[in-house]
Amino acid sequence: MPAAKPIQRGVVTDMAVANKKMKWYPGFREITLACFFILYAPLIIVMIYSFNASQSITIWGGFSLQWYEEVFFGIEAEKFKKATINSLIIAIMAAVVSTVIATAAALAMVRGKAFKGKSLTFGLINLPLMVPEIVTAVATLIFFSVIGFDRGVLSILLAHIVFCIPFAYLPISARLQGISSIYEQAGRDLYATPGQTFLLILFPLMVPGILSGFLLAFIISLDDFIITNFVKGAGVETLPTAIFGAVKQGIKPNIMAISTLMLTVSIVLVSISYLISRIGRQN
Amino acid sequence: MAGMASPKGNKAEASIVDGRLGILLLPSWVVIGILLVIPVLIMFVYSFLTQDFRGGVIWTFTLEAYDQFFIDRGLFGDEPAQLEWTYILIFWRSFLQAFFAMIFCLLIGFPTAYFMATSPPKSRSFLLFLVTIPYWVNLLIRTVSMKFLIRDTGPINEWLMAFGMIDEPIRMINTAFAVQLGLFYSYLPFMVLPIYASIERYNFVLSEAAADLYTGRWTTLFKVLIPTVKPGIIAGCILVFIPSLGAFLAPDLLGGAKNFMIGSLVEEQFKGQAGDWPFGAAVSMILLTIIMIVLLFYARSQTNSAGRGH
Numbered sequence: 001m002p003a004a005k006p007i008q009r010g011v012v013t014d015m016a017v018a019n020k021k022m023k024w025y026p027g028f029r030e031i032t033l034a035c036f037f038i039l040y041a042p043l044i045i046v047m048i049y050s051f052n053a054s055q056s057i058t059i060w061g062g063f064s065l066q067w068y069e070e071v072f073f074g075i076e077a078e079k080f081k082k083a084t085i086n087s088l089i090i091a092i093m094a095a096v097v098s099t100v101i102a103t104a105a106a107l108a109m110v111r112g113k114a115f116k117g118k119s120l121t122f123g124l125i126n127l128p129l130m131v132p133e134i135v136t137a138v139a140t141l142i143f144f145s146v147i148g149f150d151r152g153v154l155s156i157l158l159a160h161i162v163f164c165i166p167f168a169y170l171p172i173s174a175r176l177q178g179i180s181s182i183y184e185q186a187g188r189d190l191y192a193t194p195g196q197t198f199l200l201i202l203f204p205l206m207v208p209g210i211l212s213g214f215l216l217a218f219i220i221s222l223d224d225f226i227i228t229n230f231v232k233g234a235g236v237e238t239l240p241t242a243i244f245g246a247v248k249q250g251i252k253p254n255i256m257a258i259s260t261l262m263l264t265v266s267i268v269l270v271s272i273s274y275l276i277s278r279i280g281r282q283n
Numbered sequence: 284m285a286g287m288a289s290p291k292g293n294k295a296e297a298s299i300v301d302g303r304l305g306i307l308l309l310p311s312w313v314v315i316g317i318l319l320v321i322p323v324l325i326m327f328v329y330s331f332l333t334q335d336f337r338g339g340v341i342w343t344f345t346l347e348a349y350d351q352f353f354i355d356r357g358l359f360g361d362e363p364a365q366l367e368w369t370y371i372l373i374f375w376r377s378f379l380q381a382f383f384a385m386i387f388c389l390l391i392g393f394p395t396a397y398f399m400a401t402s403p404p405k406s407r408s409f410l411l412f413l414v415t416i417p418y419w420v421n422l423l424i425r426t427v428s429m430k431f432l433i434r435d436t437g438p439i440n441e442w443l444m445a446f447g448m449i450d451e452p453i454r455m456i457n458t459a460f461a462v463q464l465g466l467f468y469s470y471l472p473f474m475v476l477p478i479y480a481s482i483e484r485y486n487f488v489l490s491e492a493a494a495d496l497y498t499g500r501w502t503t504l505f506k507v508l509i510p511t512v513k514p515g516i517i518a519g520c521i522l523v524f525i526p527s528l529g530a531f532l533a534p535d536l537l538g539g540a541k542n543f544m545i546g547s548l549v550e551e552q553f554k555g556q557a558g559d560w561p562f563g564a565a566v567s568m569i570l571l572t573i574i575m576i577v578l579l580f581y582a583r584s585q586t587n588s589a590g591r592g593h
Contacts, residue, residue: 022494023401023487025504031394032410038391039417039471042428045438049431059441101310108307111300121308124315132529132574134546135326136319138567141553142329142560143322145339162318165311184299194299202299216419223421226531226546230553240423247536251431259424266420274412 043263050256067257074254076246083242087222090157090238095218098164099172102217103210105165106173107198111181128163136163137230144231151233159231160221167220168213171277175209208276215273219266323571330564340560348565370548370566374573377544380459381527384466385474388523392474393516399475400482411479418472426532429465430456433537457539465533473522481515482508514585521581525574545570 050068054061071080105125109118128136140159149155183205187197225240232241239262246255300307330348332340355367399410417425431437433455440452455461485508493503509516531546538544545566552563 022490022500022503025394025397025500028394028398031391032398035391035395035471035475036413038468039414042425042432042468043417043420046424046428046431049438101314104307105311107300108304111298112304112307113298113301115304121312124320125311127315127319130525130574130578131319131323132525132570134529134531134549135323135567135571135574138549138553138563139322139326140318142326142564143318146325146329158318162315165315181298188299194301194303197299219419223419223423225421225423240421243427244423247427247430251427251434255427256431259427262421262424267416270416270419271412274415 046256047260047263050253050260052253067253068261070254071257071261076254079237080239080242080258083237083239086153086156086237087239090153090160091218091221093157094160094164094221095168095214097161098217099168099210099214101161102165102168102172102213103206106169106176107202110173110176111184125169126166129166133163133226137227140227141230151231152236155231155233156228156236156238159227160224163224163227164217164221168217170213171216172206172209172213175206175277179205208279212273212277215269215276219269223266326564327568330561330568332561334559334561348559348561351562352565352569373543373548374545374569377528377546380463380466380544381524381530383463384470384527385520385523387463387467388471388474389516389520392471392519393478396475396478397482399479400485407483414472414475414479418476422469422532425469426465426536429461429468430536433461433464456537457541459538459542461537462534462542462544465537466527466530469530469533470523470527473526474519477518477522478512478515481512481518485512517581517584521577525577528574529570 049060051063051065052060053064053066071077102125105121109122109125131139136159140155140162143149144151144155179202183201184197187201188194192200223240224238225244228238229241229244232238237245239258243255243258246252329340331344331346333343333345333347335341351367352370353367355365355369356362395414399407399414402410432439434440435452435454435456437456439455440449443449444452455464489507489511490503493507494500498506529546530544531550534542534544534547535550538547549563549566549570551557552559552566557563
């Protein structure tokens with residue numbers, strides 16, 4: 001795509017207009033608008049209603065923060081606080097471990113020579129993306145039960161590390177592919193050890209990829225419901241399983257407030273990851 | 284990309300990972316091997332075990348779980364064996380719903396991806412960002428938002444009644460329609476992103492050439508552009524179809540008890556009333572087999588089109 005741009009810029013205006021006309025299809029703009037409307041309308045409506053003063057969750061009774069107050073100080077506050085702490089501990093640990101594993105794997109896969117079983121390894125790293133979540137959930141539950149592993153925060157963490165690996169791997173390996181090996185070779189030519197070359201030359205260049213891999217793994221872990229629901233023990237909740245349990249008893253306004261908070265966290269994290277990768281590309 | 288400084292085949296060029304591949308790859312092999320590959324193998328074995336009514340299994344091998352899935356022997360097991368339709372129908376219905384979710388996502392997703400990829404670079408990256416956000420937002424929260432929206436007393440019904448367009452709420456929640464809508468809504472970004480990526484790489488010189496030869500707009504789209512970006516379209520279809528087939532949240536939260544899908548059937552064996560682990564394992568194995576077959580066809584179509592390209 002970048003190669004085509006200079007030519008387009010040099011072209012006379014009426015050709016550019018013809019070009020634009022050629023690319024245009026009736027209705028595509030409207031469908032795009034509809035698509036964005038469908039994607040965002042439910043989220044925006046929930047956000048708006050989370051500030052509703054009325055007891056009824058559908059009739060608008062003016063602006064209020066009472067449901068947020070209930071989330072933080074209400075009867076269920078303790079339950080949600082515990083679940084949030086669990087979620088955060090699991091997400092941070094899972095993201096750290098899976099990012100380290102994915103970085104090592106990306107170095108070997110991108111910088112290493114071809115070896116026997118390379119495509120098999122690639123398949124293995126991406127396997128968690130291909131197996132449906134519900135199947136992974138069942139298999140992991142049975143596994144923990146067969147080996148007699150206690151179900152709790154640790155079992156959730158182990159399960160999360162597995163499916164976070166491919167999500168961390170993708171941006172890291174993409175970033176590494178974009179770094180020319182000239183830099184490492186220069187380092188090696190100047191008698192740096194492989195360890196020094198990695199730490200002083202390659203790693204700083206890889207940081208944007210590693211950060212966005214970490215953030216994506218963090219979001220994926222924070223969001224997971226299905227696998228967590230299977231491998232969590234009785235009484236151990238993460239935020240999504242606590243929300244699911246509450247929704248099963250009916251949607252109360254405080255659920256909308258929690259949803260809005262979680263939406264905000266996701267949006268902020270995705271935006272940061274997006275900005276990091278953009279800065280990384282500019283450098 | 285790598286090694287562009289030196290000619291190919293230069294053996295002197297050393298990489299910093301030489302001789303360390305094993306150590307670097309060991310963690311991923313061990314973690315995914317022990318926590319995913321072995322569990323799936325154990326699940327396979329489990330599907331041949333006998334159900335223990337206290338909620339576990341007895342280690343006696345039997346085909347009971349698969350027998351229960353495919354064969355109906357009457358309530359007391361003494362009638363002549365017939366094909367059992369209950370579970371096959373759940374699979375068939377899930378298959379149809381996943382298929383229609385894929386079609387609807389394609390019908391909306393393709394024009395959107397096309398429009399995004401052909402807009403000016405600045406608005407392009409903003410639009411891409413807008414599609415990426417729902418992709419990463421918690422699926423549970425998105426499904427709950429949809430449930431909130433379409434409930435009998437939800438905003439849609441309230442507004443329609445307030446404007447006098449309907450007298451009583453339209454029943455949307457707990458219907459097959461709601462599940463279909465939920466699947467479509469859940470996986471729409473999964474369709475847009477890969478198609479967008481392939482249209483962005485598409486060289487519009489091809490379309491210009493077609494237009495210069497007086498090919499019509501739609502013919503150019505269907506005979507030139509779509510065949511070229513087909514890998515992206517197929518990837519989008521796979522990314523919508525597979526999670527839809529095993530979906531749990533949309534049928535559970537939007538479909539209620541009547542609109543069972545495979546995911547709900549599996550969940551019920553482990554978390555719900557049924558408590559039949561071997562049967563749940565067997566259902567999961569059947570689902571996994573179907574999906575592996577779909578992925579094999581996908582891999583073959585990818586290698587075929589790659590072979591034709593060169």
